[in-house]
Amino acid sequence: MKKFRKIIYLDYAAATPLDVRVLNAMRPFLTSTYGNPSSLHRKGLEAKNAVEKSRKSIADIIGARPEEIIFMSGGTEACNLAVFGVAKHAHISTKIKTSRHKPHIVTTVIEHHAVLEPIKILQKLGWGVTFLPVDMEGLVNIDNLKKAIRKETKLVSVMYANNEIGSVQPIAEIGRVLARINTERGKYGLMPTLLHTDACQAAGAFDLNVNRLQVDLMSVSASKFYGPKDSGFLYVKNGTPTYPIILGGGQERGLRSGTENVAGIVGMAKALEVSVSQRERENQRLAGLRDYLINRLKQKLPKFILNGSSLEGKQVGKEMKNFISSKTSGRYKMMTLGSSKRLPNNVNLAIPGVEGEALMLYLDARGICVSTGSACATGSTDASHVLKAIGRTEKQAKESIRITLGRDTKKSDVDYLIKSLKECIPLILDER
Numbered sequence: 001m002k003k004f005r006k007i008i009y010l011d012y013a014a015a016t017p018l019d020v021r022v023l024n025a026m027r028p029f030l031t032s033t034y035g036n037p038s039s040l041h042r043k044g045l046e047a048k049n050a051v052e053k054s055r056k057s058i059a060d061i062i063g064a065r066p067e068e069i070i071f072m073s074g075g076t077e078a079c080n081l082a083v084f085g086v087a088k089h090a091h092i093s094t095k096i097k098t099s100r101h102k103p104h105i106v107t108t109v110i111e112h113h114a115v116l117e118p119i120k121i122l123q124k125l126g127w128g129v130t131f132l133p134v135d136m137e138g139l140v141n142i143d144n145l146k147k148a149i150r151k152e153t154k155l156v157s158v159m160y161a162n163n164e165i166g167s168v169q170p171i172a173e174i175g176r177v178l179a180r181i182n183t184e185r186g187k188y189g190l191m192p193t194l195l196h197t198d199a200c201q202a203a204g205a206f207d208l209n210v211n212r213l214q215v216d217l218m219s220v221s222a223s224k225f226y227g228p229k230d231s232g233f234l235y236v237k238n239g240t241p242t243y244p245i246i247l248g249g250g251q252e253r254g255l256r257s258g259t260e261n262v263a264g265i266v267g268m269a270k271a272l273e274v275s276v277s278q279r280e281r282e283n284q285r286l287a288g289l290r291d292y293l294i295n296r297l298k299q300k301l302p303k304f305i306l307n308g309s310s311l312e313g314k315q316v317g318k319e320m321k322n323f324i325s326s327k328t329s330g331r332y333k334m335m336t337l338g339s340s341k342r343l344p345n346n347v348n349l350a351i352p353g354v355e356g357e358a359l360m361l362y363l364d365a366r367g368i369c370v371s372t373g374s375a376c377a378t379g380s381t382d383a384s385h386v387l388k389a390i391g392r393t394e395k396q397a398k399e400s401i402r403i404t405l406g407r408d409t410k411k412s413d414v415d416y417l418i419k420s421l422k423e424c425i426p427l428i429l430d431e432r
């Protein structure tokens with residue numbers, strides 16, 4: 001492989017580099033502080049203290065109680081537990097008969113596979129599933145969501161921000177709607193409908209306060225905000241009816257057995273602290289770069305199609321303003337309000353006639369790393385389910401690339417990307 005003076009990494013939605021402060025926080029737990037947190041001697045206690053300190057720090061940031069944070073091996077496990085845990089509890093506690101009142105779950109067509117695949121298994125087991133559609137911008141409609149909820153609906157699972165097109169759902173509004181519905185349900189002696197959000201992409205950028213969002217379950221992955229891979233947590237509100245999927249020694253309040261990944265947990269807590277402390281400033285900077293990139297693309301590649309929410313945005317209501325961040329500065333609001341339905345670091349575009357995979361390889365040959373569709377669907381050649389859901393044809397979906405910016409991205413990188421796109425595209429068009 002050709003060596004470059006500099007690699008321009010623009011795939012932060014797939015993975016982020018480990019922050020050096022995070023590495024330093026983790027280091028002792030990879031070397032000297034190796035005890036098992038369940039051991040009662042001093043080495044065990046040392047490790048346990050670190051785990052509990054991290055739990056408290058994360059809980060404080062998201063407005064939860066420490067015991068509501070369940071450490072997981074990443075976002076996928078968290079999403080799996082959110083779905084299967086609630087389903088398992090429903091089966092064990094209420095002796096569900098699959099005949100007349102089959103249990104029901106509501107989700108969206110654009111969820112990550114970590115949510116979709118467990119739900120498809122429930123469907124095979126006889127559960128009713130409503131897959132809510134999204135509009136052209138990749139947003140769910142609240143009225144559709146309300147109408148989808150039945151007496152038998154156990155869980156609503158809606159992702160906070162989409163990993164491919166960056167669309168941001170109004171989770172706080174959905175939380176409020178469900179709270180009202182649950183008050184009604186209570187009067188009829190019905191169990192509440194629980195709300196899970198997959199916040200893996202949103203965690204580095206948006207407000208995670210579980211009281212403002214009114215979620216019962218929330219999945220977070222550390223590797224998306226400059227923390228270690230294979231670390232994550234599931235927020236499980238106290239009293240949420242759920243059962244574990246991994247059983248054994250009873251760690252994590254019995255919800256996730258197995259020796260804790262102490263270094264991963266410490267690293268995740270540190271990564272979240274750092275991320276939250278610079279969130280507003282970094283969001284503002286990234287949104288500025290993103291908008292610069294999109295505007296330059298409009299000049300240089302007038303035929304491109306932006307996948308996801310447009311910069312102009314429609315009317316941005318009070319709801320939208322509130323959930324971006326609890327207290328954003330006036331300047332940030334001005335810069336990003338028009339595009340607050342999109343992650344500040346996400347650009348997803350289709351270039352007519354240019355296959356995304358070819359373009360990705362051409363850019364890679366110039367030292368630029370971007371993604372086609374979604375990096376998460378290993379080796380899959382199917383067009384992205386998300387792009388199809390927002391109305392793209394199979395062909396357009398395959399002509400799409402995802403560019404996600406991050407902490408090391410500078411304006412000069414964006415300029416180099418645009419220059420490279422201008423050079424690569426004619427080569428691919430000629431080849432055909």
Ligand SMILES: *Cc1c(COP(=O)(O)O)cnc(C)c1O
Pocket residue numbers: 013073074075076077079112114159161162163198199200201221222223224230231232
């Ligand atoms: C990355 C991601 C996941 C999976 O997280 P892992 O830590 O890779 O298991 C789930 N959902 C979304 C939206 C993601 O971006």
